[in-house]
Structure formats: C-alpha cells, structure tokens
Amino acid sequence: MKDVDFFSRVFGVGGDITKADADAANVMLSTRDALEGMSAAFKILTDAMPQMVWSTLADGYHDYYNARWYEFTGVPAGSTDGDGWNGLFHPDDQAHARELWGDALASGEPYEINYRLRHHSGEYRWTLGRALPMRNREGEIVRWIGTCTDIHEAKMIAQENEILSRELSHRIKNIFAVINGLIGMAARQNPEQRPMASELQDRIAALGRAHEFARPHSEKSRPEAFASTLKGLLTQILGAYPALGEGRLTILGDDPDIDDRSATPIALVFHELATNSAKYGALSAAEGCVTITIREIGDQVELGWVESKGPVVVGEPTQTGFGTRLVQLAIGQQLAGQIERHWLREGLTVNMRVSANRLRKVKDAPV
Template sequence: MLKSPRGIFDASPDMFAILTDAMPQMVWSTRSDGFHDYYNARWYEFTGVPPGSTDGEGWNGMFHPDDQEEAWSRWRHSLSTGEAYEIEYRLRHHSGAYRWTLGRALPVRDASGAITRWIGTCTDIDDAKRAAEQNELLSRELSHRIKNIFAVIAGLIGLSLRQAPEARSFATSLRDRIASLGRAHEFVRPHSDESRPTSGRTTIHGMLTELFKPYPALDEGRIVLSGDDIAIDDRGATPLALLFHELATNAVKYGALSTDDGRIDLNLVIAGENAVMTWTEHGAPKPLTPPAHPGFGTRLCDISVEKQLGGQLLRSWEPDGLRVVATVRLDNLVRSDTA
C-alpha cells in the first residue's frame, strides 16, 4: 500500500512535478473519485495535446476507439474495488499514430485505509510489442517450414515405396517415425497463447511417450518411464519437452542410446509439493565428463527448468552415463487458472 504523499502534493507540489518530470514514463494522478487532475511533462510530450485538455474524462479520447470501452471498464472496476489498475491499450501519439502502452495505477490510502488519490503511469511498449509479434511470426514460419519438411520426407518415402514394395514394412515404420517427429516438434517449439498445442491438461508420461516415439529405443524397451504420472498443461509441457528432447538427442549422439544395449531410466516421483524427475543413462560408450564450456543445449535446459519453471537442475557424470535430476514445484507445472 502506498503511503499518502500529502506532504508532496500539499506542502511542495513543485517537488512532485520535478520528480515526475524527471521520469522517462508518463505519470498521471487522479482524485479518489477518478477525476484526472495531473499529468507530467512526458504525457504532453508524447500526446502533443494542450496542457489541461485531458483532465477529467478527456483522457479516454486519447485511446484507440477499439480500446476505449475496455479501458473504461477496467478503470471503473479499480475505482469500485480499490484493486490495482493495469491494462495494455493503444494511445494516440503526437504524430497521429497509435502506439501500444502499458497503463498502471495504484491507490494512495490514508491512515484509516481510505483511498485519497490514485497515481498511475503509462509506459510506451510499442517497439517491444511489435518485436515480440515479429518473433512470433518468425517462429510460426519456421515451425511451418519444419513441418513441411517432415511432410515432404514422408511423401518421398511413399513414392519410393511404389518402386520397392518389398520394403513396405521398413518404409511404413520409417514414415510413422517421421510423423512422430512432427508431433514431438509441437511440444518443443516456442509457443504463444494462440499456438499452444495442449488444450487442457495432459500428463508427463503421456507427453514423454509422444516425445520419444521417434526413437527406436522406446519400442525396444531401452527407454523406461516409471513412477508417478503427473498432471501438466502447456505451462509445464513445453519446458519439460525441451529438457528431455535435448537429453534424448544427446544420448543418441554420444550417450547411452548411441550403443545397441544402452538404456535410459526416467523416474518421476511426487515428493511433497515437488515433482522430482531423474534421468539415468546406463551403458554409455565411454565415461562422460562435464563440458569445458556449456553449449546452447545445456543453457536451454537450464533456462527451461530454472527460469521458466522456477526449479532446480542437477547433473552428474557417472561411470555408466549421465544422470540428471530436475526438481520442480507441482503448482509450476500448471497454470493457476486451470489448477
């Protein structure tokens, strides 16, 4: 809760103006009833409107017409409940263009808890938002091209099969594995709210079984899943898929799955409020040692578990192969609105 800045507003209003004008953000303030009566210099520089012209309810006309109703609705809700105000909207720039802006406000309360004023900020996020949209577009385009590659490969296998019908069994198995790679790709590629593949919940066992289908070792019984099957949704699925996809890829290249008799045990255990996932390789071709310089894959695993899921990732290089233990809180594997 903000302490009342009465000394700044009443005793030294110039000090408050200097403070807010020194900030790179647009700052505004309202009375307890929501009447806007103050904007700093950044607001007028950004909007180009005459001082005082957006007092009262004039501010709403500065928003994009499609955003005005939502902005009013959120603001009325904050005024009636005292809850913090936060919204993204398009604000008219002095150039005439609309730029995406993050609006926030908090109430100022007196000693009795009554709201005496609201203080808010507007932050220009247009460049960041457009960069994120561009990255999302590029990600979707890359994913589309990768899926097309899988489809082309499957089609070439089908065409080759017509010329060599005696290889039907092998070709069918290979085509199925290519299709599985395409499905696994949906788990490990970056996703936005619109592109997430999971609708509702799944389980870690279900997700990992789909992820490991392209690997012959799964059918051969050399990838063994055991322990508790834990519910997850898209929040947990993609980071965990990235982790185990990277581990499986490395195991095929130079770990346990690079030999004919190597195997992987993946054990999942619910321990109190945590999910503990232990990846243990057996039969690696030679003793592994920690890399002198962690590569991109290692950093990606760390980011997936520690940054995205707030967990812990521990590695140990045993004589028989790599051992990895990932510990993540159960409530970090699902979104709060689906818990």
C-alpha cells in the same frame, strides 16, 4: 474551531493567544509547507521521468498528468482531466480500457493494460498502462498513481518475431512431411523394410506434434486445448489413441511447465510406450487401461506408466529393440533421469524420474 479563525488568532486578528496555540500554529504551518514541498518535489520527479505519469482521486477522477503526457499526446493542459483520457485511446481499445479501469476501482487491485494511445503525430502507439492505489492507515484508497510506457517498438518486434516463427514452423513441418514421404517411397521399393519404415514414420509424426506444441507461440497462435505443460503435451501426443477419449488412458497428478528442450524427448518416450502398448500391451485389448501419473517432488519429477486389463505378461522380453534404447537415451541423457521397467503379470509398469530443471527453463539459472 475553523482553521481560518485559528490563524486569525495567531496573527493578532482575534486577540491574545497562548503559547500552546502558537506552538500548534507553527506545527500546522510547518506541515503545510512540508506538503507543498512534497507536492513540488513530486511534480519535479514525475516531470523528470521518461514515462508518462498520472494521478487520480479515489473515485478515479484524473486530476494530474506530468509533462511527458502532454509532450506525447500534444493535447492542451487539463483537457484530459476527468474522463477525457479515454478519448485518446484507439477506438477499438476504449471499451476494454474503461472496463479494466472500472474493475480496478471497484476491487482495489492493481490496474494493468496494453492499449494504443494517440501520439501527437496522429499515430496510435502501443502503450503499457499501470496504476497502484495509495491507502491511508485505515486501508482506504485515497488516490491512484499510474504510469504509461511507450512499448510500440517492442510490440512491433514481437509481431515480426511471431511472423518469422510461424514461417519457420511451417518450413519445419514441411521438412517432416518430406522426410515421411521419402521413407514411404523407400519402403515401397523395399517391401521387406515396410514395418521398420512405418515405425519410423510414426516417430517422425510424434516429433512433428511435439514441435507444434513446443514452438514459440503468441497469445493468438497458442493452441487453446492445452497450455505449455506436461499434461498438455501428453494429451497432444496421445490424442491419436481412442483409449484417451474413451477414458481408458488417463493422465493424473501434477502438471509442471515444460519448454522446447524437453518436449521432444518426452514426446518420443511416451510415443514409444503407447505404440508398444497398442501392439502388445493393454491398449491392444478392448478393455485395457493405461494410467499415467505425474508427481513433482523437490527438484525431481516422477512419471509413472501403469498398464492393466490387457494381455497377461509372461515376462521381460528377451531382446531389446531400438525403441527401448531410444527411451533409455531420452530419459537418461536428455532429461538427466532414470527409468525402471517392471514386467508384472497384470501389465507393464514403468517408473521414471527426471530432473525438473530439464523440463523447463529455470529463472536465474546459468545459460
């Protein structure tokens, strides 16, 4: 029976009704009133929000925008229903926005995008768009609810910070170059100091590579070859050694995130190990190999350095050099860890255990 016929019977147009009919009619009217009340409450709620709020049908047809949308864009009410919304996006962002929105509709996954939205002033302002699907009991999408948030000021600040970061990084790299130059000049005037000066220059160069890796990056400035992870840093630091490209120097295991605090001591440690290996150990031989292993175990990270197929090791060195003390300082104090060296006949083995919290910043950790 159609609703109109049912209501006609209830209100006397269609003859006698039963008590059950009357009860059902009251339930239907109460439900309709409740839905209308919810709709009004939704409109009041969204109009009170500082964000722009919009809603679409299951197929993506836009049929609702709150007051903030019209205040921000300055367009007439209803003019952006359907697909009209895309015309307010910056021309360079329209195709990408349509693509992401189409992917969300097809997959049912949340929608999120940064784009430039035309303000009523005519300026395009950076905006964060998000939307989630509403589903019925059967899991079918019945509607999408979305928001647009003006993030223009934050975006401009981030861009300014990126410019400052690049300029600061450039100046720091120049400082490294100046220091290296001063060491070189001093070595030329004091030939007996050249071996030590060369080692010091190598360490400074390693610090420079660690700085470039660990400095704050934007999506554009971040190196494409690696992410901010331990394997990425090791690849960068050890890239100068041909053994890495030849497959004789391998990095295996887990790949924990790192931050700028840990990049410098890690760079120094592995630079020292690789330098000594190239001079006296496995990397000094044509067939020599080095295997680096990484294992995350709870709140600790185990690092292994194993040399093989190099010169026969006759025993532990009788003297401890500056590099050895530097490694001990970096592992023990800066990374809150421990280091063990085993001078095996077939090659040096180094076992290190460091604090995972010292490798990266932990959310909610005390500052």
